Amino acid sequence: MRKLMILFVLMLALLMLAGCGGTTDSDSDEANDAEDARVLTEAAGAADDEEADSSEGVADDAAAAVEAFWEAKVASDADTLAGLICAEREGELEMQAASFASVEASLEGMACVRAGDEGDDAIVTCEGHVAALYGTETREIPLGTSRAREEDGEWKWCGEAETAE
């Protein structure tokens, strides 16, 4: 009887030890694995975000510059346009500022994104159009595809481009 009791106590102790030790270890491992996985995932995500930011950030700037160009052009704002047109196209400033001077122009549905690169230039495609109102007639002028160029750290509109494939 006594031996049985001793054996029972020993088995109980073993069980207790196994549960605590095994449980702790597995949790720890799982926790560690989970933690590792989480860290790895976050790290991977951060890397993706960083990579994305590194292209979308530039693209945002290029696309933003093209959007700003259209806003200024529709408003016939020559002063603003002067800072948004690349050096190669400076001679067009007056034309760009006056192009919509004879109509009531507004932008509809403008959304520009970077579609690719061509050399050092960014190719920016824009959805939406200029609504050019004259009297009762409205003409829709698609925003199309533009070229943007970085000059002195600023992205600027630099002409029309073929639609990127």
Add this chain to the structure above:
Amino acid sequence: MTRPYLRVVVLICLPFLLAAAFIAASRAQEATPESTPQAQPLLPRATPQRPSVAIDTVLMEGTEIRLGPGHTYAPIQMFPNGTEITITARNRVGNWLEVRTTTASNTVVSGWVLTGYVVMEGIHLSAITVRDMPDADVAAVTNPNLARLYMVPVVPAIDEAMRAVFTRGQAAGNNAGVVVKVGDSNSANRYYLTPINTSPVDLGPYDFLLDTVLFFAPALPQEHVTARVGLNAYSLFDPSWGTAQCQSGETPLACEYRLHRPSVAIVMFGPNDIRALNSERWRDQMERLVEESLAAGVIPVLTTFSSLESDPDLAQQALRFNLILVEVANQYDVPLINLWSAARSLPNFGIGGDGVHMTVGGGRVNFTEGQEARFGVSLQNLLVLYTLDELRRVVIDQG
């Protein structure tokens, strides 16, 4: 042929030969005001010198008989609808007639009336002698700038240089029978020129224009990249105003010329531009338009535009812009239609209630009821067809 017969023929022909020589000499000696083209125009097309005929008809509407074929000539007397008149001559275009009539007191009055106020049924202007008088009595115009604009003939004399432009265009593949429109909503107006291709044309008394209509009508484009509502002298060079048929980065002007390969472009900007653009910068655009047209072998025919007098500032701006057109035309020896001057004779100067668009006298080219004396677009159609007729005879047919 026997000698007596020869003598008779010579005796009959001699007066007409002398008359023709006298008229040609008079034209050569005509004073040249400062604003008229400095270059040497081609010799005037030999206007058929018909024997003086007297054609009896009546006025279809009460009107004034004036001292000359233009709004600035002093009126002589007002005559009512139905007045019996005798037509003795016409101006070059044919939209003014020299007539004589006898008043109730048996006084003979001779002067000029708008053709559109005369019953012309069965009468052909080709059968009427041309008496070439200035289109305006400039001495009666006190404002010097207005006088400069009135001095410019309503329809141009074609310069020798245009023959070279045409030849160059042909060598580059342009189409002799294609004319295009360049301008704003007034040019885009579907009742302006376009109907010669889409609807029956009734020239009424202007029968001499038929061959020209038949020459240009078949290939007249129905749509023009360069004739658009809202277009101005800057957006003509903005690729964003191009259509789906235009290439990336291609200006509307270049696109139009590439698509249609015209030999002539009829240009009219101004009614919108005076409200938004700087005049001297606008001159740069007109010069660019002419230069690019000439480089493409296309004869650009500039057109002054009609304007109202009710807004003095706009009237001054219109005058300024129109004089720029005259100067540019002189500078490049290109033809200029002085629609502004001709339209002074029209109700409200041929302009509608919005102060911009010309009045319309129907959906087709029709001069049977004097539409050209009442509506701006009808007058514009007449003057453009006349100028195209000159170009066809003097340049295109000789090319």
